[in-house]
Amino acid sequence: MNPLDRYESLVDDVDAFRAACDRPLPSVVRTNRIAATPARVREAFDEAGVAYEPVDWHDGLFRLPDGNPGGNWPYVHGWTHGQEEVSVLPALALDPQPGERVWDACAAPGSKTTQIADAMDDEGTVVANDNNLGRLSALRHNAERLGITNSIVTNQDARNFSTKPLAFDEFDRALVDAPCSCEGTCRKNPDVLDQWTLDHVHAVAGIQKGVLARAVQATRPGGVVVYSTCTFAPEENEAVLDHVLASEDCELVEFDLPLETDPGVTEWDGETYDESVTRTKRVYPHRNDTGGFFCAKLRVGGESDESGDAVDREVAA
Amino acid sequence: MSDDARSAEVDAPTNDGQQFDRLPATPADREVEGRASREEVLDWWEERFEIGREVFAEYSFWEKGAGKVWIFNGEATDPSEVEAVGMTFLRTRQEHWKPTGRAVSRFGARATKNVIELDPEQAATFAAGDDQDIPEWDGDWGYLIATHEVAGESVPIGVGLYLYDELRSVVPKGSRADLPVVE
Structure with missing residues (x-):
C-alpha cells in the first residue's frame, strides 16, 4: 500500500496533498553565516551565472532550479550547505543562543548541527551525537567544510547517552531530529514510500520515545527540547510526545514557525493523546510547496537556576 | 614490569591516539614529547601568514593522533574521549607544519603574508x-x-x-x- 493513503483523513485537501507529494522538490541551499552573508552568496551566484530563487520565509535559503548545489564557488568556500527547506525548521524552533550548551542527539549528517552552530555564532558548545559511525564521518566532513569550531562529536546510542565525556552534565537545549519512516521526504526520494512498513513505524517509535526521554532528562530545568521528524505518522509524532509527557517532567509549549502549519492531532487509529499535542506543528507538502515535516517544542520542568528559563527569555526578547 | 619501569611510564606521558589532549601553554609546560605548545602554534601562524595571535585568543588547541592539531571554541574535558573536538587545524610533528585547508578557509582571509x-x-x-x-x-x-x-x-x-x-x-x-x- 501507499502509506500516504492513511493520512488522507488528516488533511483538508486530499487532492492538493497527493499532487504536491508527487512533484519533485528543487535543490535548496542554506547560507552558512559563519562564512558569508546571504547578500555575498547572491553576489557570487550572480557573478558565476548560477540561477537561484529566494525563499520568501527565510532570507538565508536559495532554491537552485538547475540543481547541482555543490558545483559552484560559494559551496566550495563553505558559504552554502545543501539542505531541504523544511529541514531548517527544527533549529529555528530550538533557537539556540551564543554561549549555550546544546545537544543534537541524532545529528548525522549534520545539516541541523551546522545550522545550530551558525545560530550560536560558533560560540558555546554543540554536542553532535549519532550512533552510526559511518554517518558521523559525513557529519564531520560537513562541519569542517562549513568551518564549525564549537562542536564536539560523539558516537553513542542517544537513548542512554552519557555526559561523562563532556565538561558539563546538562544542556540548555536539545534537538531530537529522530530517525523516522520519512514519508515527508517522498518528493526527493519516492523509494521511501515503497520501503514503508507499519512494523518499522512501531519499531522506530520505540527508539524515538527512548531518545526523546533521554533528551528531556539531559536538559536543565527551564531548558528547551525540540522534537522533529519527516514523517506524517502520528505513531511517530504525537504518540511519542504523549508518551514522554506522561513519563518525564516536561510540557509542550506554543511556538511560531515562519510558514503555514497544521496543529498536531489528538486522535489516531483508536488512540487519544494529551490535548497539548495540538501545540505541535505538522507541515504538509501542499501548504507551502515543501517536503513534509513535524515539529514540537518542549519546556523541561522544574525551577530554572540563575541561567534563566530559555522559553521565557525568548518570549521576553 | 618492574616498579621503576612503571613509574618511568607515569613520569613520561606519551601521545595517545585515542583521545584529545589540550596543548600545553608553552614549551616549558610540555609533558608529552614532541607535542606542539599553544605558544608555538600562535607563533607559527603569525610568522608564516601574519595572522595575529589575537585572532585565536578565544580558541583552545588539542592534539589527537600524531601531530594533528584541532581548534575548538567550546567547553571540553582534558583529555576528551570523543570523536571530534572542533575542527582540524594544523599538522605538526613534521619539519614543515601544514595548515589544513579548512583552517585556511576559516581564518586565511586575515593573512597578509x-x-x-x-x-x-x-x-x-x-x-x-x-x-x-x-x-x-x-x-x-x-x-x-x-x-x-x-x-x-x-x-x-x-x-x-x-x-x-x-x-x-x-x-x-x-x-x-x-x-x-x-x-
Missing part, C-alpha cells in the same frame, strides 16, 4: 586538485594560502605547496571540485 592570488583559470585548476606552473611567484617556498577574487573580495580557497616554480594543490580528494572558470 604567503598568500598567492590566483586568476580565474588558475583558481579552477587549483580547486580541481591539479598542480600548475606559476614561475612569477617571488615569495617564500612552502605552504601558501591560495586565494581568488569572488565578487570583489579576495577569498581563500585552500593550501598550496609552492616548490620549483610550481604550485601544487593539496586540496584533499573529497574536497576537490570541478568548477567553471568565473571571469
